[in-house]
Amino acid sequence: MRARARALRARGHNIQSVARTLSLPYATVWHWCVDRPEPVVLGSAVRCFRCRPDQESPLDQAAYAYLLGLYLGDGHLVTTDKVPVLRIYCSDTWPNLIDLCDTAMRAVLANEVQRIQKRGCVAVQSTARHWPCLIPQHGPGKKHERDIVLTPWQWEILTPHAGDFLRGLFHSDGCRFSNRVTVRGKQYVYPRYMFTNESADIMGLCQWALDLLGVAWKMNRRNSLSIARRDAVAALDRHVGPKS
Structure with missing residues (x-):
């Protein structure tokens, strides 16, 4: 009160x-x-809803769901520096993805976003003390070598924004392509989605979100998920969209 x-x-x-x-x-x-x-609150603490629950609109929840998906795919949160740094690595092949990542960071917490050119990719990064509050899945080592478990407040955000979360996952570790098959000498071409991740926990989150939206999927390998049915691809198109 x-x-x-x-x-x-x-x-x-x-x-x-x-x-x-x-x-x-x-x-x-x-x-x-x-x-x-x-007391006066300064820096990223002003926008960190985990530290300021009195805020009526703490963040853009759709942007948060998207950014979390990107982080679980190609992100890294450095907490050993003086100020934590969130980095999302985006391929040079997809310039629009770089802009989308930049926009999501600013919508969630970042006051400033840097784009560091690497070999074949751009590291979109933001420095803020309160990134660890919003991404508690960070930790030492590779993601598939540690447990990735969502907090109750994250479930509350992702459940109504499962499509945005999937968009982040597929924009990082997924793809949409034309699959070609030949049946009785006749070639057929149809669109297909693939999602690949070594973490069983992250794969489970992808499956959960797809199930929530009623999108049919199959595991074609231990670390690879496929969406190939026409209605399922059409449904995912409405949520994921291009990353070009």
Whole structure:
């Protein structure tokens, strides 16, 4: 209740208005908001909803779901530096993907985003102290060598935004291509999606999101998932879209 009172006060409401809105005594609201004002919050803490749950709209949840998908595919969170750095590696082949990643970082937490050219790819990166709050799946070593488990608050975000999460996964470790088969001497061409990841946990999250959206899939290898049915491909097209 104290956080709600301070949030209303920060948006320009006077003490009497806040007290009336929350059905609180005037003196209580004055004590919370004037006598003992909330400490000034600086840097990325201003936008970190895990540290400031009083915010009504803590982040763009669709952008967060997309960014988490990108991170689980081609991302890395460095916490050994003085300030944590989130890096997502995007192939030079897909310039639009680089822009989408940059936009998602800014929508979620980043005030500034850098693009570091590497051999064959661009490292889209942002430095902020509160990235570890929003991506608790970070840790030492490779992702497939450690457990990848979502927190309850992440499930709450991803469930209504499963399509955005899949978009991030397929934009990082997936692809859409034309599959060619020959039957009785006649060649057929049809679109197909593939998703490849060495982590059984990340593969399980992909399967969960596909099931949630009613998209049929099959495992063609231990680390590879295929979507080939016409209706399933059409459904995934609506959520994933091009990364060119």
